[in-house]
Amino acid sequence: MAGLDRRTVLKGVGGVAALGASAGMLTLFDTPDREQDPTTCVADDVSDTDKRLVYSNWPEYIDEDDGDYVSTKTQFERDTGIKVAYTADVNDNNEFFAKVSNQLGSCSSSKRDLFSLTDWMAARMIQVGWIQKLDAANVPNLHANIIDSLKAPEWDPKREYSAPWQSGLTGIAYNKSKVGEIKSFKELLTRKDLKGRISLLTEMRDTMGFLLMVNGGDPEKFSDDEWQNAIDLLKKARSDGQVRSFTGNEYVQDLASGNVVACEAWSGDIANAGDDNLVWIPPEEGIMIWADNMIVPNLATHQGNAEKWIDYYYQPEVAAKLADYNSYICPVKGAQEAMEKVNPDNVENELIFPTEKTLSETHRFMALDESTMRTYEGDFADVTSS
């Protein structure tokens, strides 16, 4: 073994050992299965002794105290003595999912008792066992008053886990002082005077629903080819510089500041904005409909208080007051009658109480299995955020 001194051999052995140890270390970082069992991943409910409730919701979604006006939340606090920590920190379903997935996926507390997520995300969380069942005896108003169209979604047919906060429509909003009338989603994607001044939503089901419809497809039933064509259309709008940004709920600010003159928008936000120049319209291609659902995560320590909250908002008078403020579709039967007293102007407001005819023209997005969903979400995110 000439030419191989002790030092070289030792170095070689040391190097191989270090490499081996490194390779071994690499296997330590696998991520675990995130599925949980909601019947075992439970915390003691301290609702009776600790009168608090931590609720995460979407921005501009609840009425606020204003002079003599007492908001529904303040009224709830007065009636029950429960202090509500209400945070508007849900800006985007995927973003919120990323925020809580490490905790909920490993059965540790998300530090929240209740949050609102859109149908598909609520369904996904229920499916992986992150969500607690509501005690039906504690939410009688929910089961008595929920409107028929929201009563039995296929992912929670008996509303055992979830209660819609509000439902809403997705359409187009534009600033009529800056741009001529817009009628269709196609115009939004192609009109020259809108170039670089429109925004679309990062909510895949809303945006892609419209793109499928622009191509003549049906968001409730489409093929992979149709999907691909719709994605190509979106890619083109992006590379042409037509789309200025893809946003969550923060599109409201860009629309108000004039950076964006037209955008894909949720019905209530525009009515809320209190700017007469901003109009919301249902595009010619059709309207997307969705609901945001209140759900109680595993290890929530104030489930009882959360149920009181849900039951409170399913009283027609309270629901009417809330809907009068945020102009979203009210999920509560009897609220239309109660609206007479709250604000007679809104009794016939189609955005709050859509007629059967309007509802028949709305579209939901096809239910997707987990692997298709990942593919579609990936395709979409590659265009919108990377």
Add this chain to the structure above:
Amino acid sequence: MATLDDVAAPKAKRKLTGYWLILPGALWLAVFFVIPFYSLISTSLFDPKGSVLTGYDMTWHFSNYVDAIDQYKGQIWRSLWYAGVATALCLVIGYVLAYAIAFKAGRWKNLMLVLVIAPFFTSFLLRTLSWKLILADDGFVVDALQTVHLLGDDGRLLATPFAVIAGLTYNFLPFMVLPLYASLEKIDIRLIEASSDLYASPLRGFLKVTLPLSMPGVVAGTLLTFIPAAGDYVNAQLLGSPNTRMVGNTIQSLFTTQGDYAAAGALSVTLMIIIVGAVLMYVRTAGTEDLV
């Protein structure tokens, strides 16, 4: 024998002192660099068929790299390009500024230095958001530029590469100014005087004396600017459009919204390798002897 021990013990102790002193730093590196580094490498080799919900397993899936580079090479190039331009701009602006502070500021020197650092008292995010207001389509900057016809009537600044590069330049300028200042300040003024005594023109004196002596600052400044700028995603997110996304945005989106850890990991490691490679080459050429 006893005497030998007496002498040996303090010597051994002295030897150990060095290791004890390294300990805090080494621990820091182990916890905040070595372990995350292994975790990242491991992530980049995950089986892409996994998901956040079902879990990911490390399966030595090297093709993640090929896929990630193939799919996101545009964003990688764009990041290097934007960061390069921003660094060059920072160097020009920063050098002038540092030179002025070091040689011409007189009694204003301390005040000027404080002003360079002052922006750090406000959050990075807030400062970038205020640029969004300043450069807004209806803002005064765009209005003024339109009035003098530097911008067309439907021209704009926000949501263009200009805004992103401007944001990067603005945000990383102090990282350029401070090391430049430190090395300019150290220069013995008599050397510059000597150059003019020897009939060098001011320009020649600068090129032959000041610039070479300030090279450590130039190298340190460009590194401190380029490296974070290439990985930055806040500026592109807030000031850019979907067509100005940088690789940082892609990685963020892959990790958080898409939950595609494998691609995100592979892309992060790729970016790291590219930057380390570029830095090594740069430092080899520019020299590290005097690098502070």
